[in-house]
Amino acid sequence: MNSPAPAFASVPSPFGAPSGPTVRAVHDQFHGDLLEVSMGPQHPSTHGVFRMIASLDGEQIVKLKPVFGYLHRNHEKIAENTSYLASMPYTDRLDYLCSMSTNWAYALAVEKLLGQSVPDRAQYLRVILAEMTRIVNHSCLVGFLFNDLGTSFTPLLYAFREREKFIDLFESLSGSRMMCNYQRFGGCRVDPTPEWLAAARTLIENFPRFLDEYERLLTGNEIMLARTQGIGRLDPARAVNAGITGPVLRASGVDYDIRKVDAYGFYSRFDFRVPLGDHGDTYDRYMLRILEMRESVKILSQAFRDIPAGPIMDPKAKQRGHRPKAGEAYARIEGPKGELGFYLLSDGGPNPYRYRVRPPSLINLTLLEEMCLGHTIADSVVILGSIDIVLGEVDR
Amino acid sequence: MSTPASTPVYVPFPAAGELSDADREDLRRNGILLTSLEELYNWGRSNSIWPLQFGLACCAIEMIAAATARFDIARFGAEIFRPSPRQADLMIVSGTVTKKMAPLVVRLWNQMPEPKYCIAMGACAISGGPFKQGYNVLKGIDRFLPVDIYIPGCPPRPEALLNGLIKLQEQIKGEHLNGPRSARHLRDDAPSEYPIPEYGTHDLTPAQNPALWSAPAPPRYPPVDPTA
Amino acid sequence: MDTLEQLRDRLATRFPEAQVVFVTNPGASAEHSLLLDAAHARDIAFFLRDDPALRLDYCSNATGIDWPEKEITDVVKTSVPDPAGGPAKIVETKSVRVQPGYLEAVYHLFSVALKHGPVVIRLRTANRSDAVTLPSLTPVWRSCDFQEREIFDLFGIVFAGHPDLRRILMWDEFKDHPMRKDYVEPADYEWEPTAHDEVLDKAKAFRASVPSVAARKETAS
Numbered sequence: 001m002n003s004p005a006p007a008f009a010s011v012p013s014p015f016g017a018p019s020g021p022t023v024r025a026v027h028d029q030f031h032g033d034l035l036e037v038s039m040g041p042q043h044p045s046t047h048g049v050f051r052m053i054a055s056l057d058g059e060q061i062v063k064l065k066p067v068f069g070y071l072h073r074n075h076e077k078i079a080e081n082t083s084y085l086a087s088m089p090y091t092d093r094l095d096y097l098c099s100m101s102t103n104w105a106y107a108l109a110v111e112k113l114l115g116q117s118v119p120d121r122a123q124y125l126r127v128i129l130a131e132m133t134r135i136v137n138h139s140c141l142v143g144f145l146f147n148d149l150g151t152s153f154t155p156l157l158y159a160f161r162e163r164e165k166f167i168d169l170f171e172s173l174s175g176s177r178m179m180c181n182y183q184r185f186g187g188c189r190v191d192p193t194p195e196w197l198a199a200a201r202t203l204i205e206n207f208p209r210f211l212d213e214y215e216r217l218l219t220g221n222e223i224m225l226a227r228t229q230g231i232g233r234l235d236p237a238r239a240v241n242a243g244i245t246g247p248v249l250r251a252s253g254v255d256y257d258i259r260k261v262d263a264y265g266f267y268s269r270f271d272f273r274v275p276l277g278d279h280g281d282t283y284d285r286y287m288l289r290i291l292e293m294r295e296s297v298k299i300l301s302q303a304f305r306d307i308p309a310g311p312i313m314d315p316k317a318k319q320r321g322h323r324p325k326a327g328e329a330y331a332r333i334e335g336p337k338g339e340l341g342f343y344l345l346s347d348g349g350p351n352p353y354r355y356r357v358r359p360p361s362l363i364n365l366t367l368l369e370e371m372c373l374g375h376t377i378a379d380s381v382v383i384l385g386s387i388d389i390v391l392g393e394v395d396r
Numbered sequence: 397m398s399t400p401a402s403t404p405v406y407v408p409f410p411a412a413g414e415l416s417d418a419d420r421e422d423l424r425r426n427g428i429l430l431t432s433l434e435e436l437y438n439w440g441r442s443n444s445i446w447p448l449q450f451g452l453a454c455c456a457i458e459m460i461a462a463a464t465a466r467f468d469i470a471r472f473g474a475e476i477f478r479p480s481p482r483q484a485d486l487m488i489v490s491g492t493v494t495k496k497m498a499p500l501v502v503r504l505w506n507q508m509p510e511p512k513y514c515i516a517m518g519a520c521a522i523s524g525g526p527f528k529q530g531y532n533v534l535k536g537i538d539r540f541l542p543v544d545i546y547i548p549g550c551p552p553r554p555e556a557l558l559n560g561l562i563k564l565q566e567q568i569k570g571e572h573l574n575g576p577r578s579a580r581h582l583r584d585d586a587p588s589e590y591p592i593p594e595y596g597t598h599d600l601t602p603a604q605n606p607a608l609w610s611a612p613a614p615p616r617y618p619p620v621d622p623t624a
Numbered sequence: 625m626d627t628l629e630q631l632r633d634r635l636a637t638r639f640p641e642a643q644v645v646f647v648t649n650p651g652a653s654a655e656h657s658l659l660l661d662a663a664h665a666r667d668i669a670f671f672l673r674d675d676p677a678l679r680l681d682y683c684s685n686a687t688g689i690d691w692p693e694k695e696i697t698d699v700v701k702t703s704v705p706d707p708a709g710g711p712a713k714i715v716e717t718k719s720v721r722v723q724p725g726y727l728e729a730v731y732h733l734f735s736v737a738l739k740h741g742p743v744v745i746r747l748r749t750a751n752r753s754d755a756v757t758l759p760s761l762t763p764v765w766r767s768c769d770f771q772e773r774e775i776f777d778l779f780g781i782v783f784a785g786h787p788d789l790r791r792i793l794m795w796d797e798f799k800d801h802p803m804r805k806d807y808v809e810p811a812d813y814e815w816e817p818t819a820h821d822e823v824l825d826k827a828k829a830f831r832a833s834v835p836s837v838a839a840r841k842e843t844a845s
Contacts, residue, residue, distance in 0.1 A: 041497060042504055044449050044479040048456065049497055068770075069793035070497040071453055073520075074530030076778075077803060081529065090526065096454035096551075115652030160464035178454060178551060240681050240736045243767020256736045327651015330685060330732050330742060341685050343732070346651065358685040358732075366769050392453055395494075395793060496795050531802045531809040532794065597799040599810035 048391035109331035109342035137336035148385035186317025232383035246338025252280035448484035449477035453491025462554035492520035510581035539604035657744035683765035688779035693725035760786035778803035
């Protein structure tokens with residue numbers, strides 16, 4: 001009597017066998033009929049080509065599996081076949097919103113491998129550019145997060161208006177809007193003019209006004225509070241065990257900021273606070289970014305005040321043809337998305353024997369399923385948005 | 397014009413009969429607008445292109461920047477990014493197409509209704525770009541899809557995307573609605589859907605669409621022997 | 625925190641049957657590491673995580689390294705005294721030995737609670753072909769989840785005890801492990817203006833494998 005129902009899959013599709021986004025019902029002996037939804041890789045709110053397969057009980061998520069690799073462009077393999085310096089432009093394309101800080105992480109790793117020191121002015125410039133990058137990243141992230149909440153572009157327009165001002169400065173300094181390729185092993189590539197520094201200083205002095213405007217527009221919005229408070233809670237102990245870093249970890253209340261812990265660069269010279277969240281929900285992750293931007297403004301104003309004159313490049317540093325002696329080094333920075341690390345292993349040759357990027361975006365997704373369980377499918381998009389991923393770094 | 401009787405005569409754009417552009421302009425000033433259906437149709441189509449909201453990599457950020465206030469792609473009528481391929485006219489392949497992603501890009505293209513156009517934005521979408529040496533990187537989306545406009549750059553500036561869009565509008569305005577030189581979507585011999593490659597054990601199968609793409613001939617390769 | 629030597633000694637007293645080897649890093653960073661044997665790696669990892677003085681509760685980075693087998697030429701210099709009474713003659717004897725290849729997994733551990741680190745631990749497989757199983761450390765540190773999947777995908781180390789060991793970056797049907805040094809990538813190079821002969825050779829081989837436009841037109845007509 002139980003004749004099998006006609007399978008849909010037996011009808012040949014004119015477009016070939018399905019491998020992309022599909023929606024199909026699955027039967028599970030514990031949950032009854034679940035709906036399995038494949039979101040992505042082409043989906044407006046997965047921030048690129050991220051894909052997740054969610055099993056839904058009604059609207060609630062009971063299972064969620066992320067699928068990676070749609071932007072796996074072999075950064076590590078290419079870097080192992082090329083010289084140390086030639087990998088620097090590729091690091092721009094890892095986290096394409098924050099090329100300045102990604103550059104720094106890589107330069108830090110190679111400097112560690114070479115035992116190379118960096119002059120003071122370059123250290124200040126690195127802090128300035130990394131913090132500016134953090135501001136750009138966080139303000140864009142908030143825009144994207146609100147896109148996921150359904151505001152249809154308006155906060156993003158505000159964020160991109162500000163971003164363009166920063167991007168103009170990056171471009172006038174490095175020659176490229178997004179792919180700055182600015183850091184070098186032992187310093188920086190070009191020295192900013194006093195006019196550039198003055199323009200950057202003015203921009204930063206005016207930035208809190210934008211933040212106030214942004215917050216007046218967004219923070220406290222009733223729909224936003226209802227959609228974010230208590231959504232996607234992250235337990236601090238589990239977050240540490242799962243390697244979550246950056247604002248997502250600190251929103252759960254764990255005081256771990258590599259700028260303070262490692263005090264790499266000249267961060268020990270700056271007076272700033274590390275904001276922490278109380279609840280670890282999506283709202284805390286949003287608020288934390290706003291607070292971090294305010295702290296970045298504080299760091300930047302100190303940096304503009306204190307930046308010394310002098311060389312931007314260690315005069316003894318080799319410009320090209322680096323051949324570090326055999327050994328390995330792991331260097332990490334507090335990137336805007338979390339701990340961005342580079343692990344380099346040299347066998348004494350001109351190319352790294354092993355080149356590895358520790359991507360914060362990928363590892364921050366480890367607990368995505370746990371954060372989404374029990375919430376609706378619409379909330380999963382918001383939770384994903386609040387984690388802040390960039391696919392160039394997730395898949396590399 | 398002395399053309400053999402066997403070959404048909406194609407009227408170049410604009411198909412406006414005997415009137416010169418100056419004459420038409422003169423009439424327009426007097427309140428008389430003369431046009432052809434083809435011109436009117438193409439004018440409408442070219443100024444309301446709906447791109448697919450579909451970002452692949454770094455270039456997608458510049459695509460978003462082109463849509464925001466400063467560059468404002470809405471000036472050219474292309475601000476309505478549609479998340480569904482069923483509603484889109486234009487696929488902007490913005491970024492590196494990996495081999496894992498390529499079947500899905502082709503599938504999205506197949507799901508778009510005609511008339512549809514494809515812009516390869518950035519070095520990666522054109523040829524693999526800086527990631528050309530990667531084992532998982534498709535060396536140009538034109539191995540699987542017919543590309544109308546190539547925009548070089550890594551990533552191209554938003555202005556470059558706008559320029560590419562204007563070039564596409566020019567192409568659309570020059571399309572014919574009938575005759576052997578009619579637009580691609582009106583011809584029976586031009587396919588609307590392309591075969592979707594499958595994941596193989598080492599590479600995509602096929603690795604390229606042989607009906608669409610073949611290895612370009614390198615200049616002076618193999619080297620020409622001047623004595624021969 | 626103790627130095628790594630002290631840690632090695634503590635581990636040796638705590639796990640007497642385990643082999644813990646101190647691996648010196650000769651580079652400028654001087655980040656030395658501990659090589660653990662696969663049988664006790666997970667117990668040691670739990671100890672590292674839970675020991676109150678260490679509390680390495682955060683595994684930041686897990687990565688694989690491929691070490692293919694390589695020929696090493698050993699040069700032994702022996703001085704042979706000259707029977708005529710002159711200065712001793714130095715004779716070089718060369719011997720070639722094959723160092724077996726292996727795969728290596730490297731973990732960088734930090735402590736969020738005590739804010740120290742890194743402690744680098746390494747695991748090695750027996751060879752690169754059939755004995756490539758290592759114990760998974762995902763039960764200890766959840767952050768290894770995706771990273772061990774990535775090592776499995778790109779290097780081919782099988783992690784025993786991993787909850788969900790599948791390919792992560794490449795598609796499931798893919799057969800190779802592309803980050804290995806002897807991986808041969810598919811020949812799909814087209815000509816590009818480059819000075820690198822090997823790229824040009826690849827392009828030439830690829831062009832020969834794909835029919836050109838002219839050839840296709842000939843066959844069609």
